Amino acid sequence: MNNRNEHYSSEFPNVKVKIHTISESLRRHLYIFKTVTGVFSFRKIDLGTKILIEHMVIPGEPSVLLDLGCGYGPIGVVLSYESPESLVFLIDINKHAIWCTKENIKINLRNNRNIRIFSGNYFEPIKAKNLKFNGIFMNPPLRQGRKEFLTLLHIIPNFLESNGSFQFVIKKKMGAPFVLNYLKKEFPSKKVDIICKRSGYWVFRCFQEE
Numbered sequence: 001m002n003n004r005n006e007h008y009s010s011e012f013p014n015v016k017v018k019i020h021t022i023s024e025s026l027r028r029h030l031y032i033f034k035t036v037t038g039v040f041s042f043r044k045i046d047l048g049t050k051i052l053i054e055h056m057v058i059p060g061e062p063s064v065l066l067d068l069g070c071g072y073g074p075i076g077v078v079l080s081y082e083s084p085e086s087l088v089f090l091i092d093i094n095k096h097a098i099w100c101t102k103e104n105i106k107i108n109l110r111n112n113r114n115i116r117i118f119s120g121n122y123f124e125p126i127k128a129k130n131l132k133f134n135g136i137f138m139n140p141p142l143r144q145g146r147k148e149f150l151t152l153l154h155i156i157p158n159f160l161e162s163n164g165s166f167q168f169v170i171k172k173k174m175g176a177p178f179v180l181n182y183l184k185k186e187f188p189s190k191k192v193d194i195i196c197k198r199s200g201y202w203v204f205r206c207f208q209e210e
Helices: 047-055 074-082 095-108 146-159 176-186
Strands: 019-026 029-036 064-068 087-092 115-119 133-138 160-171 192-198 201-206
Touching (some): 019 047, 019 074, 047 074, 047 192, 064 074, 074 087, 074 095, 095 115, 133 146, 146 160, 146 176, 160 176, 176 201
Parallel strands (some): 064 087, 087 115, 133 160
Antiparallel strands (some): 019 029, 160 201
């Protein structure tokens, strides 16, 4: 993996920190995000994340939601803005990303009482809290390899309410058809939907009850 891409999944990226500011209209609202070098897609919101945000299904009632691998927080920030009564968790292993997330919550959300931010690897920071979510949202880091994500798919259902869903985005060229077939094979009793195909990206919604 090249030097430019290897840092964002590290706890303390070994890069010279430079702060950037980007703006993006998401779901018809303008957001401002601080980012830093060493964080995934720090120059602009990557297309996969943007497509997931635009098409993700957000519960209409107050819920418990999770932005897993949040980066600088665009998914979680949008979830909280769109569903202000929901309790929104954001988790990332990258300490620089967590700093950005905290800043972006201050910038974009007047009410941040319903937000919880944790630093750590996947569910490690909350595994002792006995939490279950109505929605888990993710742009998985498949450039690190598909095996890790496939393992994660078997863990996710343990953290979902019976009416909850796991929504994520994968580029077709990065293995979206393979993941779809894998889900249907490994979880035959669970519902798996492709809620959007756009610009080579597939947005999945899975594990919710029929």
